Amino acid sequence: MSDLSVTDLHAYTDGQLDDARRVQVEARLAHDSAATESVRVWREQNEALRALYSPVLNEPVPQRLLAARALRGRWPYYALAAGAMGLGFGLGWMSQSYRTDRFVEAAALPRRAAVAYAVYAPEVRHPVEVGADQQDHLVKWLSKRLGHELKAPVLKQRGFDLVGGRLLPGGKGPVAQFMYQDAMGQRITLYVSLSDAEPRDTAFRFSQEDKVAVFYWIDGKLGYALSGEMDRASLLAIATVVYRQLNP
Amino acid sequence: MESAEIVAHIPRLRRYARALAGDNHRADDLVQDTLERALAKFYLWRRGSDLRAWLFTIMHNVFINQLKARRELALDDGVEEGLQSAPQSDPLELRDLDAALTLLPAGQREVLLLVALEQLTYAEVSKVLSIPVGTVMSRLSRGRERLRALMSGAATATNLKVVK
Structure with a gap:
């Protein structure tokens, strides 16, 4: 993976790199199909988790949670x-x-x-x-x-x-x-x-x-x-x- | 006024708790305990600091205490592979993300959910969970790879024996 660290890959997946580093990582990903695949899978995981649990955001809040004094x-x-x-x-x-x-x-x-x-x-x-x-x-x-x-x-x-x-x-x-x-x-x-x-x-x-x-x-x-x-x-x-x- | 600010965060706390606890009732118990504790300790919150991060920190502490009480604590990175008390599952269920998530050690689950659902930065996760950023990264990495293996089905048979 040359000097592409696992931390870089995660940070790239989660949009947590600054622009300069992101461009460098993208350039390296172009020659690293395994790393590209990892990023794809991890992004899918992020999206699947949000799709699965975000509906909770719009459920009415149960009365008991609002009942705190x-x-x-x-x-x-x-x-x-x-x-x-x-x-x-x-x-x-x-x-x-x-x-x-x-x-x-x-x-x-x-x-x-x-x-x-x-x-x-x-x-x-x-x-x-x-x-x-x-x-x-x-x-x-x-x-x-x-x-x-x-x-x-x-x-x-x-x-x-x-x-x-x-x-x-x-x-x-x-x-x-x-x-x-x-x-x-x-x-x-x-x-x-x-x-x-x-x-x-x-x-x-x-x-x-x-x-x-x-x-x-x-x-x-x-x-x-x-x-x-x-x-x-x-x-x-x-x-x-x-x-x-x-x-x- | 301030407590109304806490109320605005309840939907997010519930979403995180639902994913973390893997059971609706248990999740709302977690939220309720978190809210009670937050209100009791509200004078400790520094005005101007991130209320959401503070609430998630409290939820983390409550969650850990609940796991300890149920003797399900599998946070330590060194032993997490062996200690996870996975429910007896039909391997087919593992295709469900919900079920796969419950098979991750709690520490990995927390990191993954704070990053994926709450979109916290790694530094914020480190603060909320009181662990070094290096530990955040290793838990994130292992959590994602474990989830990938579980979801692809490749690891189900062997992993089920391991986690038993």
Whole structure:
């Protein structure tokens, strides 16, 4: 393996080499099929482990884990109250008689979206599965997996560029998450889930999930939740742009 | 306020615990014990330092104590090949990643999962597990090769006898 150490190979596999060393390792790998095969297998292992266990990230957290004395009451586990108090903002408001299951489903949306935001927005190396450089592929892929045509809104006018997106397991099937970032590195996510309930529309609702602010609404078959660590007014301005683009 | 920050890490702690413990109920016990201990010791956490790394360090300590209590500790690199208390498995099950993972010594499993799932740097893993980076690398290397052998099925028959 010449001066290609096993440590180099692992660090290469895990993306932990600096650029100069990575280039050197790549050059040597070109002449070392055994080492190349090792890297391939190890990367497959990494991906298989993530594929197997990452769905846990989107499972609802069991009540008993939130029941610890000091955690109780701090986190709106039952976001029902927050959901119920969300006010209509005049966009497509329709009065709606909620059955309990609907109600629970609607309340779960901001919480799931906020958890997904909290998990992926701080991610430095892998914030998204598919980057904005493959935007067409990204949107087609997520549309196909959700079984509904999706759009990735353009938020340039609010200073946010698309970073990319990922597929997440939701309560009732796959969910799409689009991530955006501004020049300061601030991130927001648009979480889109497909509802199997009857199509309907709701107004914007607001929920403060710990530090994460969430505006959410249901538009036909799709539930949307825009999450960010920012004040309500700034997020509302972006949510309004998103809504207008999705409903031209 | 601070405890809400801990709550935000629960999904990640659960993912790691699920892979580490290999059993849903045991995994959530591990998370629960970790949270209880983190809250009790929260005053020890240095503001501004990496809360996630701190929580994973606590989980590591809780995990080791649980293994000790169950006499399943197989962390030492020198004896890990012999001490692992593998469950009696049908060789066919070894094709399952989940099952293969439980056949890795705990020390190798921890390193592999922190690198693959949490994408920690080797230096961060070294800190979380309180072992030198050299040990991180050797455990990672052995863990990956062991997993490769288990998943390819080539080593199942002989390894099962070894780990018995």
